[in-house]
Amino acid sequence: MVDEFDPLKGKRLQILRETGTVNKKLEPEIDDDTLIRAYRTLVLTRVSDDKAIKLQRQGRLGAYPPSIGQEASQLGPTMALEENDWLVWAFREWGAITWKGVPLWRQFLYWMGNEEGNNYPEGIRVTPTAVPVGSQILHAIGISYASRLRGEDSVALVFFGDGGTSEGDFHEGLNMAGVLNTPTVFVCQNNQFAISMRRERQTASPTIAQKAVAYGFKGIQVDGNDLLGLYAATREAVNRARDGQGPTLIESFTYRMGDHTTSDDASRYRTKEEIEEWEKRDPITRFKRYLIKRGLWDEAREEGMMAEIQDEVEKAVNKAESYHRPSIDDLFKHAYADMPPELREQMECLKQKEVKE
């Protein structure tokens, strides 16, 4: 598949069309339960996202980067991973980390301003939020190199955005991965914007996928609102990586329907008409149509699921909001494995001030 859709020839993979019909030749085999679970995760991501924005407006959550429109772009690639594979994300991939098992309440907790939100349960191979754009790309290479050296057959998949491809770490990362032939899968969520800057202002390349060619490996551009296409392409990339055939770059061609973060106002740099065009390509509506066509879904089930999800989100928010405020000890004790004496003194000093007030 990756070979057939050569970005240099202007090809873009699409399996699931806007209408909900599929390219039968390329349709991946996914069992019914997994398809339904995928749909549920897409919807859960959107509902959580909407909730997070509302909480931010009420002053109950800090600045937050909405996922709306990119749910399939986050989930499709992640579904191609096994439990033992690593997920290295940036900060706009709730759908991905949810699928990997990061509890929803910890995600809310993080955006409410508590590092404890990054403290995922044991065994979940997901790195924490990485805010400096593109800087996490390199970690995926080291992680996957380490897996291979230690005799595991796990791979690392890393997400970054179109803006991230302008950073030096993108170049150094893909170059390093090519040379070391690491089992790494690069997924660029090209959502067309880096805050206000359009994709064309990031690179003069017609596609991001074609950049892979210069690093000596394959790249493919995929419809980023097509969960099946993303899953299929990534599955192939993951298998190739696991098989020792090195890295792949996947460009997920999607659209950021919301603002960059809750501090941004996207109406300053794009039109309503443009957004309406993309609404027609919505990844969740499309996937729902597919499920209905396959006889896996109907409105009665939808209603039941929505009630369940609303409840799940409310519970997660409550749990995050009632989580205890970090103590002064919490602030200091993770600077080093063993607290240096000087630091202990500073901590005690801060505690004394706290008591006096």
Added chain:
Amino acid sequence: MKMNMVSAINLCLAQEMERDETVVVMGEDVGVDGGVFRVTEGLLDRFGKDRVIDTPLSEAGITGTAIGMAMNGLRPVAEMQFMGFSYLSLNQMICHAARMRNRTRGRLTVPMVLRMPYGGGVKALEHHSESTEILYAHFPGLKVVIPSSPRQAKGLLASSIRDPDPVVFLEPKRSYRLIKEEVPAEEYTIPIGKARVTYEGDDVTVVGWGAMMPLIEAARKQLEDISVEVIDLRTLTPMDSVTVVNSVRKTGRAVVVHEAPRSFGAGAEISARIMEGAILHLEAPVERVTAPDITVPLPRSEEYYYISPDRIMRGIAKVMEF
């Protein structure tokens, strides 16, 4: 066994790689070439290319990859060819290596070592003589270790590799082959965060580290009438202030020596700690013997810039005569 610092570090790397198969060495020219200073010579033949990794010329790439390795069970020892080029990877050190433990509340950690030759005095090109240790010392989460001799280098590097947190290990390149001393062939460690009193005295405390130590020793030997106590700090962060403060309480005078520019250098921090811990014992202001606040000059004028035993002696005289 008598050896220089290059051999001591090399032996340490080999022993640590032998002891722990998660230790890997990586960097530019570290494999086939054995490193531009030959510090990693022979490791490729012994441990293979998967554990002695010749990387592309890519400082951020090396450091960021090492961070990922450390997050997933390896103990990478990454080399920056010269300190003056390590700035390209500062973002990775500051934003990730230093913070990963705190960011994840201890879930993911970065037990890596970033080795690099630092300092001048070898008539090098521009950017090859930098002593910018303070860039790393300022950031919580990092440790900065600077050996002054072959024996120190071997024990401190072993501790750095075994440390659960990221360590920046600065090797005084002018001392690489300058001194030979007796170094135990077997494994040993020297604790991080502990200074060493290398010479006891009563009149004045002189604090230094790395390449400054042989110069301080040369100055001390020439000062027959003054009893100088010498402290090799060994670790910049976490700093062993207690040893320094206790010494100054005894001597009442302090001179701090570093080859980095004066302003905002480590000398200012040490001076402040002496003030906090020993002000009533001080007979004179703390003297800083440092480089001036100018760019490191090219070799033709380096003698104006670098610290000499003579300048250290003048610094000591100043506090004695105050």
